[in-house]
Amino acid sequence: MYDIAIVGGGVAGRSAGIFTARAGLETVILSADESILARNAHLENYPGFPGGVDARTYLELLREQAAEAGCTTVADRIVAVTPRAENPSVTPREDGSPEAGFVLEGENESYAARRVIAASWPDSEYLTPLDVGRRQRGSKHVVQTAETGRTAVDGVYAAGRIADEPHQAIVAAGHGSKVALAAVQDSETAFYHDWVAPAGYFTGRDRDVPPACEEIDDAERRRRDERARERLRDALAEPNDERPTMHPNVDRD
Known part of the structure; x- marks a missing residue:
């Protein structure tokens, strides 16, 4: 069973994965589509790149960094997330953990994780089996969260645009990282700073x-x-x- 399953492999999701994996949590990133940032012609407001940077190059570097941090990436579309106790279709690795966790049903296979970070704008339909609290925003839905990204369901978080954060790459990166640190804290992993x-x-x-x-x-x-x-x-x-x-x-x- 994974410690963290992140749904969405864009800026928020991979930024979250960098922090959870570096904290020693076994992290899988489940992603079926490319990041919306791939639509950007030239990324010009990301701190540290005074002349801007090609968005696709930035995304390649982000994917490499997440992989080197220890994230596993699986190409799959998640269609439903349910509490593991209510969905015995997956028998995760037993290691004595008291946390039941969740089952993530994908189009290709199923996955078990103790905690789930949703970072998959604009798709949040897979969260409907959980009462996380979704709010309609135009033709889409956002997930209601606390400032830390925690939802109404313990162990489920939302990061980036899906959590109604501004549609900017640097905000997505920062919020994904912040939400990841909340998940690390909740996991009771020994952690001071990633420094x-x-x-x-x-x-x-x-x-x-x-x-x-x-x-x-x-x-x-x-x-x-x-x-x-x-x-x-x-x-x-x-x-x-x-x-x-x-x-x-x-x-x-």
């Missing part, structure tokens, strides 16, 4: 390095910096020839 500090930052004050933190020496810092610059050079060396996805309502003929 890489210079050697001595904690131990130099006679403190143990807190959970999810790390101290690295200067040689390791330089090694990681070189690797990061090399990855960016490779990603940005050539133009991305993939064209933006047009809005489905536009006649392409």
Whole structure:
């Protein structure tokens, strides 16, 4: 059984996955469609890219980062989420956990997870078996949440646009990360901050390095910096020839 199942592989979903996986939670991202950000012609308001960045290149880097953090990605469309106790169709791994969790029914197969993060704008129909509280917004529905992304159902969260957050990539990334941290907290995983500090930052004050933190020496810092610059050079060396996805309502003929 997965610790976290994230429905939606866009900016909010993969940002959430980076944090849950780095916290040591077994995370699966279930995604059937490309991110709506793929419709963007050029991403120009994302902090850290003063000249902007090709949206498809950004999404490729995000997918790579989530994978390196430890996320598993499965291409499947989720059609229903039910409490595991009410749906015995999946027999998850038994490891003594008292948390019953949920069954996510996909078009291809079913999945079991202790916690679910919905990040699948505009689709939220699969949540109707759960009384999470959906509100109509135009022709679509958003999920009602607390500030942390928690819904009315314990163990179910919503992140990004589906949680009625603004339709901006940086907001989706930030909210997905914030919701992930709520899920990490609820899992009772030992966690302080996801923070890489210079050697001595904690131990130099006679403190143990807190959970999810790390101290690295200067040689390791330089090694990681070189690797990061090399990855960016490779990603940005050539133009991305993939064209933006047009809005489905536009006649392409």
